[in-house]
Amino acid sequence: MRTRRLGNTDLELTVIGLGTWAIGGSWQFGWGPQDDADSIRTILAAIDGGINWIDTAPIYGCGHSESIVGLALRELREKPLIATKCGLLWNDKREKINCLDHDSIIKECEDSLKRLGVDVIDLYQMHWPQPEAQLEEAWEAMATLVQQGKVRNIGASNFTVEQLQRVVAIYPPASLQPPYSMLRRDIEEGMIDYCGQNSIGIVAYSPMQKGLLTGKFSAEHMRTLAADDHRLNDPNFDGEKFQKNLSIIESLRPIAERNGKTVAQLAIAWVLRKEEITAAIVGARKQSQIEETVQAGDWILSDEEIEEISRILE
Numbered sequence: 001m002r003t004r005r006l007g008n009t010d011l012e013l014t015v016i017g018l019g020t021w022a023i024g025g026s027w028q029f030g031w032g033p034q035d036d037a038d039s040i041r042t043i044l045a046a047i048d049g050g051i052n053w054i055d056t057a058p059i060y061g062c063g064h065s066e067s068i069v070g071l072a073l074r075e076l077r078e079k080p081l082i083a084t085k086c087g088l089l090w091n092d093k094r095e096k097i098n099c100l101d102h103d104s105i106i107k108e109c110e111d112s113l114k115r116l117g118v119d120v121i122d123l124y125q126m127h128w129p130q131p132e133a134q135l136e137e138a139w140e141a142m143a144t145l146v147q148q149g150k151v152r153n154i155g156a157s158n159f160t161v162e163q164l165q166r167v168v169a170i171y172p173p174a175s176l177q178p179p180y181s182m183l184r185r186d187i188e189e190g191m192i193d194y195c196g197q198n199s200i201g202i203v204a205y206s207p208m209q210k211g212l213l214t215g216k217f218s219a220e221h222m223r224t225l226a227a228d229d230h231r232l233n234d235p236n237f238d239g240e241k242f243q244k245n246l247s248i249i250e251s252l253r254p255i256a257e258r259n260g261k262t263v264a265q266l267a268i269a270w271v272l273r274k275e276e277i278t279a280a281i282v283g284a285r286k287q288s289q290i291e292e293t294v295q296a297g298d299w300i301l302s303d304e305e306i307e308e309i310s311r312i313l314e
C-alpha cells in the first residue's frame, strides 16, 4: 500500500490506518457488544492486508481497545506503529471525563504502555482540547513524555487552528486527527491549508462517517443496531439529515460500481485525494470489513471523478 510521511516525523504511514474505537465494546459512546476474537482477527487481517499502523485510545471501551490491540501485537513478529491518545478518563458508569492535568497525562501514558505491552508509543495524541485552559499544561506533559523516551511523537486531535498555534511554541505537533468525510468537510475551511503549510500531518477519522458511507444503512438497518450503539443518538443517522445522507450515497453508488468498487472504498479514496491527508483511519470490527476497505489504499480517483463527486456533494 502507498505510504506518506507523517508531518516532520520519520514515520512512514500507510495511507490507511486501522481504527479501533468500535472494538472497545460497550461504554458511554460504544457501538454495542463486540466479540474479542473477531477484533483480534480484524487487527491481524489489517496487518496482513498491508496496513502498518493502528489508532486506539484508552477511552475506547475504558481500556479494552488498547488491551485487545496489545493481545494482537503479541501474535505479530513485525509490529505495526501504534498511535494512542490521552486526556479522557472515565467514571464507574463508563462515562467519559475530560482531564488535562499534568500528572494525569503522565499516569495515563504508563497505563497505556502496560495495556499495549510496548516500551514506547509512536504517536501520542491529545484526544480533545478540553478543559481548554489546561491545553498548555497537558502539552507540556506530553513533551516531557517525549524527553523521557516513552512516546516518539505528539499529536493533536479535534483542535482548531488557534489551538494548534497555542501549542506549537511548546513542542511541534506531528499531526492533527480531525473528522473528515464526504459528509463532514469542516477542515476544508482553512485547517488543511494550515497543516500543509506547517508540516503537520493529517490523520483523518471517521472517513466512512461511522459506517454510513458504506452504503449499507437504511431505516431497516437502523433497527438492527444494538440498543447501546451510540449511532442511535447521532443526528447523521436520524430524521431529514439521515434521508439526505442516504440520497447522497445512492448518487455515489454508480461511481463506485462502474469502477468495480464499493461505496466504502470510494469514501476512503476520496478522503485520500489530497496530499495533505497523510492517512485515513478506517474503523472495522470484522475481518471481512477491513479486507474490503484496505483495498481503497491504492485507488486514486481521476480529476473527472472528483469533480463528479463534488457536484453530488453540493
Ligand SMILES: NC(=O)c1ccc[n+]([C@@H]2O[C@H](COP(=O)([O-])OP(=O)(O)OC[C@H]3O[C@@H](n4cnc5c(N)ncnc54)[C@H](OP(=O)(O)O)[C@@H]3O)[C@@H](O)[C@H]2O)c1
Pocket (backbone or CB within 6 Å): 018, 019, 020, 021, 022, 031, 055, 056, 127, 157, 158, 177, 204, 205, 206, 207, 208, 209, 210, 211, 212, 214, 216, 264, 281, 282, 283, 284, 285, 288, 289, 290, 292, 293
Ligand atoms: N480522535 C477522535 O476524536 C476520533 C473520533 C472518531 C474516530 N476516531 C478514530 O478513527 C477511527 C475510524 O472512525 P470510525 O470508527 O468512527 O468510523 P469509520 O471508519 O467511518 O466507520 C467504521 C465502522 O463502519 C462499519 N464498517 C467498516 N467497514 C465496513 C465494511 N466494509 N462494510 C460495512 N460496514 C463497515 C463498522 O461498524 P458497523 O459494522 O457496526 O456498522 C465500523 O466500525 C476510529 O476507530 C478511531 O480510531 C477518532
